Amino acid sequence: MTVFRVVARNEILQVVQLQGPRLQREVFVGLDASLETAAQRVATERVGVPLPFLRQLCAVGRPQRAPWALSVVYRGLLPADAPDFAAGKRIESLAWRTVDEAVSSPLAFDHATLVGAAVLAMRGDIDRLELPFDCLPGSFTLVELQTFCQHVLGHPLDKSSFRRRLADRALLAPVEGEFRGGAFRPAQLYRLAGAKGAA
Amino acid sequence: MTVFRVVARNEILQVVQLQGPRLQREVFVGLDASLETAAQRVATERVGVPLPFLRQLCAVGRPQRAPWALSVVYRGLLPADAPDFAAGKRIESLAWRTVDEAVSSPLAFDHATLVGAAVLAMRGDIDRLELPFDCLPGSFTLVELQTFCQHVLGHPLDKSSFRRRLADRALLAPVEGEFRGGAFRPAQLYRLAGAKGAA
DNA sequence: TCAATAGTGTCTCTTAGACAATATTGA
DNA sequence: TCAATATTGTCTAAGAGACACTATTGA
Numbered sequence: 001m002t003v004f005r006v007v008a009r010n011e012i013l014q015v016v017q018l019q020g021p022r023l024q025r026e027v028f029v030g031l032d033a034s035l036e037t038a039a040q041r042v043a044t045e046r047v048g049v050p051l052p053f054l055r056q057l058c059a060v061g062r063p064q065r066a067p068w069a070l071s072v073v074y075r076g077l078l079p080a081d082a083p084d085f086a087a088g089k090r091i092e093s094l095a096w097r098t099v100d101e102a103v104s105s106p107l108a109f110d111h112a113t114l115v116g117a118a119v120l121a122m123r124g125d126i127d128r129l130e131l132p133f134d135c136l137p138g139s140f141t142l143v144e145l146q147t148f149c150q151h152v153l154g155h156p157l158d159k160s161s162f163r164r165r166l167a168d169r170a171l172l173a174p175v176e177g178e179f180r181g182g183a184f185r186p187a188q189l190y191r192l193a194g195a196k197g198a199a
Numbered sequence: 200m201t202v203f204r205v206v207a208r209n210e211i212l213q214v215v216q217l218q219g220p221r222l223q224r225e226v227f228v229g230l231d232a233s234l235e236t237a238a239q240r241v242a243t244e245r246v247g248v249p250l251p252f253l254r255q256l257c258a259v260g261r262p263q264r265a266p267w268a269l270s271v272v273y274r275g276l277l278p279a280d281a282p283d284f285a286a287g288k289r290i291e292s293l294a295w296r297t298v299d300e301a302v303s304s305p306l307a308f309d310h311a312t313l314v315g316a317a318v319l320a321m322r323g324d325i326d327r328l329e330l331p332f333d334c335l336p337g338s339f340t341l342v343e344l345q346t347f348c349q350h351v352l353g354h355p356l357d358k359s360s361f362r363r364r365l366a367d368r369a370l371l372a373p374v375e376g377e378f379r380g381g382a383f384r385p386a387q388l389y390r391l392a393g394a395k396g397a398a
Numbered sequence: 399t400c401a402a403t404a405g406t407g408t409c410t411c412t413t414a415g416a417c418a419a420t421a422t423t424g425a
Numbered sequence: 426t427c428a429a430t431a432t433t434g435t436c437t438a439a440g441a442g443a444c445a446c447t448a449t450t451g452a
Contacts, residue, residue, distance in 0.1 A: 034260050035259065035260040035269070036260060038260070056257060056258065058255060059255065059258040059271045060255075060260075061233050061234040061237070068270075070234070070269070072258045072269075099244060110280065
């Protein structure tokens with residue numbers, strides 16, 4: 001079971017793992033209630049904290065590398081400021097990379113392909129405004145959300161268009177009376193529409 | 200390994216398979232060059248002919264049914280007039296269903312969910328005009344292609360809009376001088392643009 | 399008043415649905 | 426000519442990018 005976590009801030013937390021024989025048996029058979037539970041458990045072991053966003057990417061066989069191996073690959077997100085995470089079991093190294101670095105850096109085996117596919121899927125989600133709310137804080141400003149999306153996508157978005165698309169879909173609701181104040185005009189805070197406390 | 204084949208003519212060929220213990224070991228380990236090869240081999244065993252279109256859908260564990268099982272699910276297409284296909288090894292029954300019947304009929308275990316996901320993915324492909332050319336004949340009329348898409352989607356398409364979208368993408372090229380003649384005005388035949396013989 | 403940031407308005411282009419009109423065939 | 430089918434043209438609306446404009450804050 002191989003886990004890649006694609007994160008905000010235009011960065012990717014690259015998990016390089018040591019893989020032993022019979023890993024998929026260890027991961028799944030008779031140990032977890034489902035594939036998702038297994039992926040979450042392994043990810044938590046590797047980076048120390050649960051991943052708030054985790055989606056199946058694909059399954060790959062790797063006969064040239066290890067004829068016995070069948071990997072179910074997941075992509076995940078983790079806030080860059082998550083506390084208490086660090087390289088855990090079976091992890092050789094753990095490091096932040098920008099998305100561009102991650103997709104263009106050579107990796108062993110088919111890992112580069114898988115990172116590419118994960119980034120592609122994540123960018124598709126953002127393009128369709130299928131936002132990973134589980135990974136976002138409870139409330140945030142529209143500028144913060146747009147910045148997050150831009151970092152994942154790797155290109156700037158138009159502010160007006162971005163907000164209009166969000167409004168058309170009625171995804172967000174303003175948190176009445178709550179603002180994030182910098183030195184200048186404070187920004188309205190929003191939460192996921194339909195969440196508790198929304199009118 | 201479970202195979203569902205979604206086919207033209209608004210029909211689905213439903214494969215109900217008998218699954219024994221250690222199926223995924225039999226299917227994959229040490230026997231096939233890749234997951235795709237394994238899926239193609241098993242599909243061919245089951246229905247007698249290779250599937251011209253075969254794509255990975257997802258991987259599912261089934262602990263409530265069989266704790267040892269990990270299934271990699273594929274969706275496929277087969278022309279309804281393919282010769283020499285019939286229920287093969289490990290197949291209990293083989294029958295054509297309309298898409299609507301297939302997605303609404305109750306099935307054992309999680310099979311209904313998987314059929315639903317396969318149809319959804321196939322409809323997404325058609326919506327984006329990512330057409331399964333491998334499953335289509337070498338040449339065809341635009342009406343035939345539109346009919347195929349309508350059967351998969353389950354709703355009619357506007358003729359003018361459909362053709363404009365195809366033209367914008369330059370997916371097809373007319374086969375010069377070739378027509379399909381009924382009793383009335385014959386229809387221009389098209390092939391995949393870039394195929395041999397195209398100007 | 400000014401700088402800096404938050405938020406809105408307006409124009410335009412692209413895409414595609416709706417639907418009418420034209421073209422071509424054999425009878 | 427007519428029925429039936431193939432093919433094209435036109436109108437319009439929705440979505441979204443480009444970009445300028447207004448609003449609000451603290452200094």
